[in-house]
Amino acid sequence: MSETELPAHDIAESELDADDRLKPEFVSAVLDAVEADDVETVRALVEPLHPADLADLFELVPGEQRPALASAVADRLDGDVLAEMNDWVRDALIESLEPHQVADLAAELDTDDAVAIIEDLDETDQRAVLRALDPDDRAAIEEALSYPEESAGRLMQRELIAVPEHWSVGDVLDFLRGSESLATDFWEIFVVDPAHRPVGTCQLSWILRSPRSVSVSDVMKREQTLIPVDMDQEEVALRFQKYALISAAVVDGSGRLVGVITVDDIVHIIQEEAGEDALLLSGAGEGDINQPVLESYRTRVRWLVTNLFTALVASTIIALFEDTIARMVALATLMPIVAGVGGNAGTQTMAVTVRALATNQLTQSNTVRSILREIQVALMNGATIALLIGIGVSLVFGNPWLGAVIGAAMMTNILIAGLAGVLVPLTLERFGADPAVASSVFVTMTTDSMGFLAFLGLATVAGLTG
Incomplete structure (x- = not known):
């Protein structure tokens, strides 16, 4: 069998x-x-x-x-x-x-x-x-x-427990035990005023441990995080993370309690938003293996077409130096290294920036400091990679000037990549666009184009092909 x-x-x-x-x-x-x-x-x-x-x-x-x-x-x-x-x-x-x-x-x-x-x-x-x-x-x-x-x-869920603040703990317990139509799963009880506006919360543990005669207003916590009904779910998730919430009241425009959001819903949102940003950076759309083939095709092909046109920019720059490349074939061998390493450096910075924007770590208050930080990182990375590639090319090709040119080009491109990786997402975000959607296209175009321009331009100026 x-x-x-x-x-x-x-x-x-x-x-x-x-x-x-x-x-x-x-x-x-x-x-x-x-x-x-x-x-x-x-x-x-x-x-x-x-x-x-x-x-x-x-x-x-x-x-x-x-x-x-x-x-x-x-x-x-x-x-x-x-x-x-x-x-x-x-x-x-x-x-x-x-x-x-x-x-x-x-x-x-x-x-x-x-x-x-x-x-x-x-x-x-x-x-x-x-x-x-x-x-x-x-x-x-x-x-x-x-x-x-x-x-x-x-x-939000509409199923919640709300009681007036003039009730006693005993009134609350009798209410919970005597009403069959109440919500079955809840962690806290919301206390409301006569206009049904939340004024505090009581955890179930406080209710169970307090004498029946104690007033709800004496055991409730008045400080609470209220969620506007029209707030974006990503911002809601950030509030849950920041304040370590289990549940939170949702209020309408007049401040009335209309629902509750619980942490089990937020776990799904955090997972969805994190995966969504990663997939958008790659242009893969939702990236779900259960998504219909035609929808996956439509989502991905438009970014591939966009990439095709941005790649033409880099191709045009290479064409400008066609004579230079023809006179020194080694340049064609080394060009992809400059563009590839610069692209990776830009992607690293872009991923960090997009995540910082998504989690509200990067705001107008620390934008300048963040840009300066990325410039410092780019300078150190560029110096390290430029030194390694410069020495390597000098030894392999027996041409110290070629090593110096590619080292300078690498340094320049990694610095540009660092700036593009932080400035492109910031610019898109400032204009109201999702920085996770289009950043990779513009960063890749910048690093490829500037990498080729720096390397071939310096080689021409240095007279390596003469």
Whole structure:
């Protein structure tokens, strides 16, 4: 009997490897059962899986087999699984479901997770799903959809606990125990004034450890971090990181409490934003392996076309020195070294700058100091690399002047690369553009062009080809 033909219970006991990833043989066993239309075996195999692992299973199987798998495990395909699923996989799967099925799933979720499922549907399907929801859920989701994408309003949950400040600890405990419709997962209780504006917070541990007769206003913490409903989710994540928050109140324009954001939502945002910036620097778009091929093509090809035109700038500079290169072939051999090392130096500085901008480490207050710092780093790097390449070229080609020229060109290009790596992202950011999107294109063009110009220009001036 092969591994994929093992009894269901044997495979279920070892579905994960040492890194908590689903084993290939387990995935194969599930696919074999799906292809054989053996629903009972499929259910037995996936029964012990955590919702996050079941979501991973959907991502690992081919797209054309996901609807059949979803049909076989319909009883396990709940909101918790969809909340853990890759966005592209989830969107494709939801498109295959009926509106009432999507509505049933959305009703099980917190508002933020329900919005994530519904917001990407086309307008017709979105309306159909909203009609299938009960009035309270529909009103909450419609309100969330009215806020800008990637804002605190889309990210927040409406399910929270808020009490008036004149209550006692005993009143709060009786309220929590006597109300069945309250939020089930929460870390702190928000204290509000008569206008429903937050005036403080109480951790559950404080409530549980305080006598019943003590007033809530005496145990609450009045200092709190309030999140405007229209704040960008990246800025929200930075606040959670800076102030080590577990949860935070979200307020509307009038200061009224409208929702809460919790740290489990922020972990996903931090991961998404960090990965997004890295991928944007490379021009790879979202870089998701589940993204449709045509969308990946459209995202990547436009930056490759842009790179093609910027590369023509460097090519034009080389053409200006065609006669110089023809008289000394060694220049053609050494040109890529100058441009390549300069490009790497620029990429290093650019990555540091983009990250500093994303995390609010680099602001108008320390811009000049940061630029001077990068110039110092570039000068030290340039001196080191210039010395090494100058000595190496002098020994290999037996031409000290050639070594001096390439050393000077390398020093010049690394200094320019350092300046470009910090100034290009800063300039884009000042004009309201995302510095992670286009920085690499302009930095690469600058280092290549200036590297060739410095090397070939110095070689011509020095008369090496005469």
